[in-house]
Amino acid sequence: MDNLRTSLADLSLAIGSREVSPLEITRKTLAEIERRNPELNAFRLVLADEAEESARQAENDIAAGAYRGPLHGVPVAVKDLMDMRGTTTPAGSKVLADRVASEDSEVVARLKRAGAIIVGKTHMPEFAYSPASNNEHYGPVHNPWNLEHDTGGSSSGSGAAVAAGLAFGATGSDTGGSIRMPSSMCGLVGLKATYGRVSARGAQTLSWSLDHVGPMTRTVRDAALMLDVMAGYDPGDIRTRRVRAGGYTESLEAGVVGMRVGRIVEDGWDDNATTPAVLNGVDRGVAALKEAGAVVVDLALPEIRDLNELNLTVLNLEAAAYYERYLSDRYDDIGQWTRDRLLGAYAFSPTTFIQVMQARTRIRRRVERLLAQFDLIALPGVPHEAPPLGQVNLNGRYMGPFNTLGWPAIVVPTDLGEGNLPVSMQLVGKPWRERTLLRAARTVERDGPWNGRTAPVLE
């Protein structure tokens, strides 16, 4: 096997059967990073020596019969806001650039225990506070499908790395769409599980009540395999819950017969901002679900717009509270774009946060009631193709609402739109029902129009 763009699942099988050497695939991945990173700017830190050492260890362990499971020996990347012992965690900023992590974040620790090979840490906008890859300190990330276009944010480098074959999967974080936006724009599967499903301990905070950590991969099965490792209760993160986790690949091929899907036909906006390719992709994805036996019903949910507004406000206020010390002490060291947004939060009245949180509870209860009879809802991911580099669109209108609710959501690529850039559809499930969500996503992936495309290989 010499294809760096094969799925994580296929590589895993080849490693497990000792057909592929972890050391060789790691060296090949590192060589590809060296070749492509100068033009993509996907990695902030490449851990070549550490990765080779881990891969050598994995190879020896597997040869000795100590196979740890599907991620053992698989090269993966980590978003640069997750602590990794002995390395810095700048989170795209200058003010945190020198901080060396004294221990691993929970997700990194879980990946290491599973035997994954961490090849490096990926670029992101400052503090993860942008829907694009714009970063005044480290530069933007280029989209592997077209280098003149953006990857989206904030898990920008993770998106570029996985799409370009510089890793078989990556971690991302998502506060208002930051896993799902770059996944949409880079032709990947991006999964934000239920709030509290994956520990965020050791991941730099943007907004306590909205932050989620999750996988970004080339296939739905790969996302399930990574979630198997990443999910679970963590006594060090009070946001996680003692609920059953794991087994996400078990029913992936079980289909969707009888599943009740609400297709969103009214979302509270009337500006027709969704491009034809995105709408067509959702149509075809929904058709695949229907063809496979799902019951699809058109659904008006104008609360989506309100939930998005609440997402933007809560995020703004919580982020400003978290980064206040740097606004006062290191004003000039924070990029203007990020700083302006954080400073804006001080214009809200003192009671806004409480009122917004009350509205969040009321609207959540209303939406829970409205959707009681559905298993899933279907709607666009990012409403358009990746914009040109330097253009920051507020892409999160269909993403942020599900951070506000805390419900699990996944984007699946559907087609290529204008400029041969990927577009996606999004499926949203009920809390803790990731297996149902993954089954439906797998159906769209298998029977929909995407057909396993990967970003073009540039020589």
Next chain:
Amino acid sequence: MAEVRDVGDDAIRERWLANLRAAGISVPEADQERILGEWVKRSGTLDEVLARARAMEESPDYLADTVREELDRG
């Protein structure tokens, strides 16, 4: 809440600057118009959202709700 949504409005500017001062943050005068203008654009529809939420039948107190969730969690 009656938010003021005009960047030229003195009340909102004063509140903003007072909040910043209380947090020990000093914003150069040259930056103020731009930052406040962006905030006004971004937060334009929040009042409507809050009004719609207030009009909903149930009136849970989010703090009580949070306490209940903590108790449920054990």
